[in-house]
Structures are given as structure tokens and as C-alpha cells.
Amino acid sequence: ALIRAVAVLIVTCPCALGLAVPAVQIVASARLFRRGVLVKSGAALERLAEIDHVIFDKTGxxxxxxxxxxxxxxxxxxxxxxxxxxxxxxxxxxxxxxxxxxxxxxxxxxxxxxxxxxxxxxxxxxxxxxxxxxxxxxxxxxxxxxxxxxxxxx
The missing domain is CATH 3.40.1110.10 (Calcium-transporting ATPase, cytoplasmic domain N)
Known part of the structure; x- marks a missing residue:
């Protein structure tokens, strides 16, 4: 039912990406949260694609x-x-x-x-x-x- 509702919204909306991007951000943030990663914003989530190295501090x-x-x-x-x-x-x-x-x-x-x-x-x-x-x-x-x-x- 959810997939059909999203499909209808995307077809009827003149700007399908206007609906798709926030939906993807919410789903991705929820999945990361379940794995113990808190994403501060959608912009931070999008910037993850630009990361080449992750450096952790020694305090844990x-x-x-x-x-x-x-x-x-x-x-x-x-x-x-x-x-x-x-x-x-x-x-x-x-x-x-x-x-x-x-x-x-x-x-x-x-x-x-x-x-x-x-x-x-x-x-x-x-x-x-x-x-x-x-x-x-x-x-x-x-x-x-x-x-x-x-x-x-x-």
C-alpha cells in the first residue's frame, strides 16, 4: 500500500524528486539510527558520499x-x-x-x-x-x- 501511495504521489506531482529525496533521507536516517548512527540533518546525510576517510578520536x-x-x-x-x-x-x-x-x-x-x-x-x-x-x-x-x-x- 505504501509503494502504491508513493507511486501515485510521484506520478501526480510535477516535481517527483521533491517527494523522493526527503523520503529517501528519512528511510536512510532511520536505518542508520537502528545501527547506532545518528544523522543530524539531510544535508549531512548527502555529504556522506563525499567522505574518503573517517578519523576517530582516541576517547571513544x-x-x-x-x-x-x-x-x-x-x-x-x-x-x-x-x-x-x-x-x-x-x-x-x-x-x-x-x-x-x-x-x-x-x-x-x-x-x-x-x-x-x-x-x-x-x-x-x-x-x-x-x-x-x-x-x-x-x-x-x-x-x-x-x-x-x-x-x-x-
Whole structure:
């Protein structure tokens, strides 16, 4: 039935590719997702054809998709958790999972590529890259996640 419906739409549509491309992108993305690969957009899926080499980092984030926390304290995890619970970023999800259930920050705004900010008990807080939080940028081989209130990073 689905094949017939698609066939009718393609025949009656003046621009068959206008229907075919999104349908193929959805099916391909779903198949990749079942195999553990998350495609961010249709454009990213189309750009896969241009890839000659794939380089994975040594932390395993690209291969496992489950970041882990190292060199942190339970106090900092508890302080950052309200912001982390409000975000869907894999790093935030790791912090939220480690901290467990609890309150969620208010007025949360995600800044793609930088981090997330919001109010925790009335204080403005940020979770993300060092520069976004206001911490000195270090040259580390590990992915770093910083947390801080407006009065200073942690």
C-alpha cells in the first residue's frame, strides 16, 4: 500500500524528486539510527558520499556515543546537574545520568557548539566549553566540560 501511495504521489506531482529525496533521507536516517548512527540533518546525510576517510578520536566518544566523566567531584556534578537535565547534548546527558533525578534549571538557553545556560536557584549558570563558562582555555587531549556561575567557573 505504501509503494502504491508513493507511486501515485510521484506520478501526480510535477516535481517527483521533491517527494523522493526527503523520503529517501528519512528511510536512510532511520536505518542508520537502528545501527547506532545518528544523522543530524539531510544535508549531512548527502555529504556522506563525499567522505574518503573517517578519523576517530582516541576517547571513544565517536565509537561508543557514551561519554564518561573523569576528574570531577560529586559536588560539582550536583551543582551542574540542574542545567544538564535541561539539555539533550550527550555530555549533559552524562552529567544528568550521573547526578540522578532532581530539579531542572529555569530560563534555559542552549548555545550550539558552546554550551547551555540558565538559572539555578536564581543564579545565572553555564555548562559547556571553557571559554563559554569563563574559564581559561587549556590544551587538553580530552573533551572538557566546564561549569560555573556568573561569579566564576568550577
Amino acid at each position: 566518544v565517536l565509537t561508543e556515543g557514551r561519554p564518561s566523566l573523569i576528574e570531577t567531584s560529586a559536588t560539582i556534578i550536583a551543582m551542574a546537574a540542574p542545567l544538564a537535565r535541561a539539555s539533550n547534548h550527550p555530555m549533559s546527558r552524562t552529567v544528568a545520568r550521573t547526578a540522578g533525578d532532581g530539579p531542572v534549571a529555569a530560563e534555559v538557553v542552549e548555545h550550539p557548539g558552546l554550551g547551555v545556560e540558565g538559572l539555578i536557584d536564581g543564579r545565572r549558570a553555564r555548562l559547556g566549553r571553557a571559554a563559554f563558562v569563563g574559564a581559561p582555555t587549556l590544551r587538553s587531549v580530552e573533551t572538557e566540560l566546564w561549569f560555573g556561575f556568573d561569579d566564576g567557573p568550577k
